[in-house]
Amino acid sequence: GASLAIMAVGMDHTAIWSPYNHITVRELGPDGHQKPVSTPANNIGTVQDPPFYKVQVNHDFYMWNGSIDWRRYKEPTRYLLKPTESSVVSLLNLAEAYILPHLIRPDAKEVLVVGSGGGIDVETALLYGAERVDAVEIDPVIIRLGHQYNASQSYKDPRVSIHNTDARAFFKQTDKSYDMVVFGLLDSQSVFSQMSNIRLDGYVYTEESFREAFSLLRERGLLSISFYSAGQLWLLDRLVTMVRSSTHTVPLVYTRPTGQVTILAGNGFVPQGPSHLVNYRRIEWGPSGTPEATDDWPYLYLRKRFIPSDYLVNVGALLIISLIFVFLSSDSKRKGIDLHFFFLGAGFLLLETKSITTISLYFGTTWFVSMVVILGVLIMVLLANLVASRLKRFSLVLYLPLIASIGFLYFYPTQNVLAWPFLSRLIYSLIIIPLPIFFAGLIFSSTFRESQNPSFSFGSNLLGATVGGFAEYLGMITGMKALLLVVLVFYLASFLVRLRVSPGPT
Structure with a gap:
């Protein structure tokens, strides 16, 4: 009885269990105050200055749910997000990561988003003129949260098709081609099964996966891979090497001081971009020998072949x-x-x-x-x-x-x-x-x-x-x-x- 009482006290009644994760949603107030919520704000699809929501997976930050459409805000350049008491993120800084591939390859009409999460990548594609977007997301609860909490309501747009499946399964089954394939900031936060040490996203970040995604591009199509490298240069080297090997191109690489990385590879053209944006800086990167993650060795987060x-x-x-x-x-x-x-x-x-x-x-x-x-x-x-x-x-x-x-x-x-x-x-x-x-x-x-x-x-x-x-x-x-x-x-x-x-x- 005492054990159950302790569990009840520590239980978050707004938490949601998906097939893979323990998920909580917190609404960010204008003063930075966060409160757990179980329902979105009223009229979230039309309200001016809509709130942002922070989605946590297994008690760690996972993604934002909100809109980056500046038309929804009275003063978009002054709109600030405060994920913690000591940190501030502007709407412009947040939007930059999603906008970057569309600046490099504008006017993409057919877009595939891998790991679409709450739908911000999908919203960005629509804002930049996409006529059809395929959104692939493995977690059905994350999709449902996107429907509920994303102010853009991008998942409800008739131009969007949602595919609740694994990215590799979709790559093999689709017969479509695209102007742009976008890998969102995937991070499973967990292993696939208690009977296996492979992470949920283990087979998404392999050389074979990048090759399959690149093969779905039309002529002058763009492959965009976003990742949080946490400042680990060997991880950046691995990703760049994998993209070079799978696409047989020299990719365009942008990094942010906070560790975000975007790697862009063009099919039939060499992508060009400015030397810097707001926070992103273009870098020249030559592979330095970090072993690649493959379907046979899908351990993206191991620096080399060894048992920790x-x-x-x-x-x-x-x-x-x-x-x-x-x-x-x-x-x-x-x-x-x-x-x-x-x-x-x-x-x-x-x-x-x-x-x-x-x-x-x-x-x-x-x-x-x-x-x-x-x-x-x-x-x-x-x-x-x-x-x-x-x-x-x-x-x-x-x-x-x-x-x-x-x-x-x-x-x-x-x-x-x-x-x-x-x-x-x-x-x-x-x-x-x-x-x-x-x-x-x-x-x-x-x-x-x-x-x-x-x-x-x-x-x-x-x-x-x-x-x-x-x-x-x-x-x-x-x-x-x-x-x-x-x-x-x-x-x-x-x-x-x-x-x-x-x-x-x-």
Whole structure:
């Protein structure tokens, strides 16, 4: 009862939960005072001097919701936003980031906005003459807040089409072309899943993603990528290098002292711009060797291929605790680990976590991917148990289709699947990707039935699953595809251990 009372006191009753984030909205008053709100101001679409709203995700600033149309303000040059008591942002400073690509490439009639958020990028495109805008936003609650709190009401404009999907999924599915593709200030604030260390926007900021976006441009179209680099020069270098590699152009680069970066690449023309705007300054930037983020290594925020020390400390501590638990829970006659079941567990969980990152490329990093992976695993485990119940005894031959199915996943090109229709990709994700789990399940069920000490074998399997889950972090060094080789090593180790005690195939 006391715990519930404490939670109730600390609860923000204006908070909203989306499929990905905890979201709060605060209205900024003219004196800088902020108040949490659950409804927008009256007549927000027409009122003079409309309020701005600060949207927070997981208690951190995420985006503004408001209008940058100067006609809506009595004194636009004097309109100030005060996100904190010690900071002031003018309407001009805020608008500059959104206006910049339209100054470089004016009169864009067809515009795609990736990560459209509350709709300010969309409003800007409309203000500069766009006749059609496709707005792509993965979070449905962020879209709803844009409908409610954006004074421009840009999402309700008939020229705007809203697509509640992942950017990569949209790139593959659309058959449209554009005069401008704008990447908004994307930042997921969170990882995609508790079973994967990939962030929600991990596959949006990769070389392949930029290449796909650039391919949607018409002749003399412009690709604009905005990002907050927090003053990290290596991150700026990575982004510029990725744009150069994916577009085969030398991009135009603007930065602000506060860390915002805008990178612009033209299709069939070299974008030109002034040396400076209000706060943005044009810089010349030559790549200095920072490794690029790719679909195989989608770790934009890692400076190099390594596992951060805090990850290693936490993983090491949890492994030690797990080992102690297994040792203490084992009976006095059987200390140690059943290596056969240990390696089966490690291969299983690493394959499951790897499947999440693979399928996120096919459908976008949404909750749907986790559902597909879990459903596929459950189907394969169920089928494995049904088939295993009909097997008279275990056979080493079962390892052959297991190894073959892993080899297929390793060698079959991912890009082939991306081009398939939705139903084909779904079937592939439910049957082919988890197929190794079916064969591994046959091995587990048939050998577990023969175990002399089931509790000891099961405990070893759980410990192996812990190791397999942690092994996903190796992808920070090797890349995601190489994790299938680690899965293969785990299962081959299980085979070799079993080979020593098995009488041979029957």
